[in-house]
Amino acid sequence: MDNLIKAELLKGLLGNPVHIPAWYPYDEEGSRLNDICMEQCRWYYFHRFEMKILNDILTELIEYLKDSRMLVDLGSGNATKTMLILDRLLKTHESLTYVPVDISTEFLNKTAANLKTIYGNKLEIQPIGEEYMVALRKIKYVFYSVYLLFGNNFNWFTKIIVWFGSLQSLSYGKQLDYLLEIRNTMQVDDKLLITLDVTDTTCKQTIELAYLDPEGYSENFHLNSIHRLNREMNANIDISKFKIRNELVVNSRSNNCSYVNVWIEAIENCDVHIGQLDLTREFQKGERLYLHEENGISCKYTIEQLEYLLNKASLGMEKYWRNEHVAVILVNRK
């Protein structure tokens, strides 16, 4: 994975706009900072409203998921939300296969060990410490191999793919690519369950504060990208020469969505050297380094925008539930 990471970093740092990929802050330390932000930052509404709606609809939701024997968890993190579903399914199922996927391998292994302690042999855990696309292809390959062996007798279990709070963290252009890949791994009766931010974008201040709060929780997480470059790539970025900023970009077209841009901006001219990438770059005063790919992260949608996106990936919205900030969408294959 190391060479892939370097290649992606170089692409972003030499790109236009200059950026660091949005997945880069998620090493073990970044995952820890993200958890602190979700649990302690009162400005970060998404996690609280996501927990609330999942708890509110759980009994109804389980009715749709109860036949599944396998649960794939994309961007599993600490799996707190997934455990709501696992707890319920394991009341009626003898056993379940759980496939957590996360780019943050050390954190993934900790989560897997924690879940093993809680659920014991009832949960067969098969972690995949890879980028979503690589992991989805592996899952598809396993199912395809079994299909070649067993042909039409293959329908031995259906799976649920959950993707909590993470699709919206990709740039809009990439979201369709990932949804198409998910669709390719789904069999007819499989379900995809996603949570997304549907906050009214006229609440600009609420949204911007959620991703750059006055107490510094989200800043600590975002800046882990820079600290990780210094730690692992032998970079010399002096963060005191930059300030962090964000902005909500509202987009009401049905074939797009609103999103947040987050960047650091040089407050004076400075040179940056990144030893492992053999890269030196001068930042002029005011020049920006984005902390995600082009067209933002932390997307906000209307239900119509979500319908359009899913439809483009030949996926259907079977049912959705929503509150002030979060939509939980049960998706099927068209």
Ligand SMILES: C[S@@+](CC[C@H](N)C(=O)[O-])C[C@H]1O[C@@H](n2cnc3c(N)ncnc32)[C@H](O)[C@@H]1O
């Ligand atoms: C916003 S957190 C969500 C964690 C958890 N699902 C939750 O709702 O609390 C995103 C998670 O996805 C992982 N992640 C981010 N980008 C990824 C990528 N491109 N491929 C695989 N995992 C990724 C991160 O390491 C992190 O654990």
